[in-house]
Amino acid sequence: MSAIKLTVNGKSVSADAEDRTLLVHLLRDQLGLTGTHVGCDTSQCGACTVHIDGRAVKSCTVLVGQANGSKITTIEGLSRGDELHPMQAAFRDNHGLQCGYCTPGMIMSAVDMVHRHGGKLDEATVRQELEGNICRCTGYHNIVKSVLDAAGRMKVANAAE
Amino acid sequence: MGVEGIGARVTRKEDKRFVTGKGKYVDDVRVHGMTYAHFVRSPHAHAKVKGIDISEAMKKTGVVAVLTGKEIVEDKIGNLICGWMIHSKDGSPMKMGAWPAMAPETVRFVGQAVAVVIGETRNQARDGADAVIVDYEELPAAASIKAAIAPGAPQLHPEAPGNVVYDWAIGDEKATSDAFAKAAHKVSFELTNNRLVPNAMEPRAAIAEYDEAEEHFTLHTTSQNPHVARLVLSAFYGVAQEHKLRVIAPDVGGGFGSKIFIYPEEMVALWASKKVNRPVKWTSDRTEAFLTDAHGRDHVSKAEMAFDANHKMLGLRVKTHANFGAYMSLFSSSVPTYLYATLLSGQYNIPAIYAEVMGVYTNTTPVDAYRGAGRPEASYLLERLIETAARQFKIDPAELRRKNFITSFPHQTPVIMAYDTGDFNASLDAALKEIDYAGFPARKAKAKSEGKLRGIGLSCYIEACGIAPSKAVGSLGAGVGLWESAEVRVNPVGTIEILTGSHSHGQGHETTFAQVVADRLGISINQVSIVHGDTDKVQFGMGTYGSRSGAVGISAIVKAMEKMEAKAKKIAAHHLEASEQDIVIENGEFKVTGTDKAMALANVALSAYTAHNLPDGMEPGLKESAFYDPSNFTFPAGSYICEVEVDAGTGKTTFINFVAADDFGRLINPMIVEGQVHGGIAQGIGQALLEGAVYDDSGQLVTASYMDYAMPRADDLPSFKLQHTTTLCPGNPLGIKGCGEAGAIGSSAAVINAITDAIGNNKLEMPATPDRVWHAIQARA
Amino acid sequence: MYETTYHRPSSVDEAAALSARDAEAKYLAGGHTLIPVMKQRLASPTAVIDIGRIPALIGVEVSGDMLTIKAATTYFDIMNSADVKKSIPAIAHLTSVLGDPQVRARGTIGGSIANNDPAADFPAAVLALGATVKTNKRSIAANDFFKGLFTTALNDGELITAISFPVPAKAGYSKMRHPASRFALTGVFVAQMKNGDVRVAATGASQNGVMRVPGIETALKANWSASALENVKISPNGLIADIHGSAEYRANLIKVMAQRALG
């Protein structure tokens, strides 16, 4: 057991957890943040993607001890109140999701992708960058569209700020 | 159509919760006092269970109970059932062995459960399961069709000698051999349809709660058809009585068929929740999903086609072996028979067809319906056979198809199906145009000059959807009726709830169903809520599979709406002092035609509930329900064309273009329809290029994780170009045909036809991995 | 996952001391190999010693003709390092095709080398460039470091601190991805050293893990071009054969990837 202190979606939280606890289970089971999903046991599907200190990471492959002291953003922390993050809005507007199970991980990866690439995203790059996220429903067609759309919106939003 | 009515590309109502992480899937549910189940599973493909020692497990911290197959038998919990009776050629009923939820004596596939450990936490349950010692006596295994039907093969079930479940046939054998006798040309072919693992991204899960005082169970489960689950769990397994069991399927993360079936795990969770008198949660991990979710496909077939001198088809003969795995899953028996062989006529006028199907037990995971279920196998076989014929005859594959297309409807095929409508030339033309078929030879020549291998492949599919008339499926052996139900509840304030027996696990019913209602009443979709997935709310329903939600589920809603509207019109007419024939519904109002007299829906509804002033003898309230049983299957059809380039050095295939032209009848929301097609195509391409469940000879699943089972990723796929052509289905009120499976049915043959065209070698099996394609190139050289 | 104890030491010495106290403990860097195997209960270290935040183990340095990447530097940082891109761009490229973005955010070069997965990418670069693996005890030449599948010259408790790569005259890496895992079905790193030596290493191909490819080295030494490899024969003997590729196919890939690595 260790005492874990994190900043999750801007709020400080502390929790006691066995050392073998994975970050995803702390988020889901102890903090009730069930938007972060588990889709595999081999760290490949990306359904569990969150941001740790600003970078997209698979939370099923991080022990709580490793995350201790970090800033975590989950899908629940992306929107500002009722206003969707441009990536969330783009997924909705472009039908970038069906069952929704992969969606939180996709969106967290995609936000990180846009941050890293700025406006320089094209279809081929988006497809390569989605390597770590598996979707079984959409055939990725509309996910790619969503990410490209959001990249444009995020550029505009940044310019406006 | 209105901005939110039928035909509008409305964004989905359900998306806000999904994009913000507020979806509620089974594993997200937590209940007070919850325990966790972890199953002890067989590491052997075939073995006797000689003993189970639970003493060490019971000593582990946090272990609440260890339950075994023996106890489930002692408690008289029923065996798993197969709900579709098939009779062999000789008239005998199919031969099945028992499938207990946990094996008391014999295990027949790797991953079959023998015991379950209930623990205080997920990890503690697993710690306990690791400490259960099972004494197995290994038996020889038959891990493939070939091994199972070989002389002297290990026997799985004493009830099924030679491991044969049935030896079934359809069509006219004599007429077909006569056709071959007079044929000018014959084409023959052997092929495998590779076994797939459905891989919905949400693994299966269940939470069972038992209320001792009420003797009542609640089961949250990842199901495509919660009512069928309740029926089967109560009527056949005897875990709980139907009125004492509430089944809830909340947000479900994809199904593709795999969540139709009632599996051992949810049954054991229910039973165990009473045993330990605590809620029990089980969530599959991905490895368990690979080992226990029903797999799909897995056929080995021989096919031959007879043509006359003008390349008109005369006859088709098919012999298929279908792998059922170790047990007969819920609908497994119908998949390689009535969902497969009945579609072997494709889009073509084939005067005589004879198909034989032998269903075989093997020491592998049970096989059942997976997206398309039988129809992809039929389409793949036929479309590769025709492409092979075109190459053999050296004529254009599009022309050979066109020459044999069915052009007048209704059309009775020699294999049961009566196609109601279609225009196969229209979809082929649309696809050929979109891909610039005429320009292909020049593109191929140019690629060749650059040292590249380019190919084009066609596939013209037809499918039967809606999985329909209850009477018809009943006569073919189905154990259930295949209608759908709907209830319309208009609240006193005029908002509407639609209760449906269909279940959405990605299909967007909350939006499309609301569009249908909004369209009829001229109101906003935000005034309409769709309620589904809970047996306490919706009385009964058959669920979602076989692309049936539109054609059957929506039709039931339309029927219930018609009843509700008729009553509402009576009320409006009464208040407006008009004849009910003169009332029309527009923009949320009941209007007297030709006048400016109108009454808002909300006022009609309120009046129905206040009941102060209703027509004489009318009951208060505004709520109607309907059961809709269609008159026929529906027949979506289309043409898919794919252009690829193959890297001769590595055998890797790259898509240049992928075109799909479909006829789905009426589209309620084209955006959602396109999404369904995209996803289907991705699964079809997955089957063609990447996916394949592989067992070794001892029955170990070699591809039991994403490390070895290649899932399609974004960079494996192109963007797709979609076209729609339309002939309305005459069999249901809106003319809907269904769109959920088409992509998976039509695409794999197009891909393989394109690759074999590129490399100049027709001998290629799925998945066409770079390794296989490279070898095929070498074999040609 | 079995129970374990987590430690986060702040120095190499502290990490080594923790390791010396417990023979069943394991170092944890990015965790992107160790945690998946612990989750599947295929490994059960009594303790994990997180070296991922030890400042002395993170960073990239170039001095003269030597590029040094410290062991716990993540792939992400390697791939984006101006020093790496300038001195040995082939390493930046290799890193950019390794795993996926989330894996690259966590995985480390030290973890990859210590693990020596037969299909991992970095061992090919280390062996082809004749790098030196530095540990808290000694320096080990690449030729002596890789000892077959998942086996290295590291002793129990020995900690890799950095890998030093001589800057070559030319180098390149080409990888055919495994269709499922996305590791290397076969990957080939080619290097022409400043003294004219040519070294070529293939990963994902051999049953014994990363290996040199002498046939290709000889041909490229004579003529650094793709056409020079046209007639080179690679024997399938000893190569991996599985559902994703036969030994013959992998033998072919060694040649084709080597040709493409030349750029």
Ligand SMILES: Cc1cc2nc3c(=O)[nH]c(=O)nc-3n(C[C@H](O)[C@H](O)[C@H](O)COP(=O)(O)OP(=O)(O)OC[C@H]3O[C@@H](n4cnc5c(N)ncnc54)[C@H](O)[C@@H]3O)c2cc1C
């Ligand atoms: C989805 C996925 C895809 C991947 N794809 C690829 C790929 O394409 N190519 C590829 O090469 N790899 C791939 N990997 C593996 C990845 O590169 C791992 O990160 C790497 O193999 C291990 O590095 P790590 O820092 O995560 O090590 P850890 O998992 O932390 O440790 C691995 C082993 O090395 C030991 N160790 C770690 N650091 C040291 C050290 N400094 N000194 C001594 N011992 C140490 C640990 O004790 C442990 O035994 C993939 C992994 C995943 C999850």
Ligand code: FES
């Ligand atoms: S759950 Fe984390 S990658 Fe699949």
Ligand code: FES
């Ligand atoms: S939307 Fe269902 S898995 Fe992606």
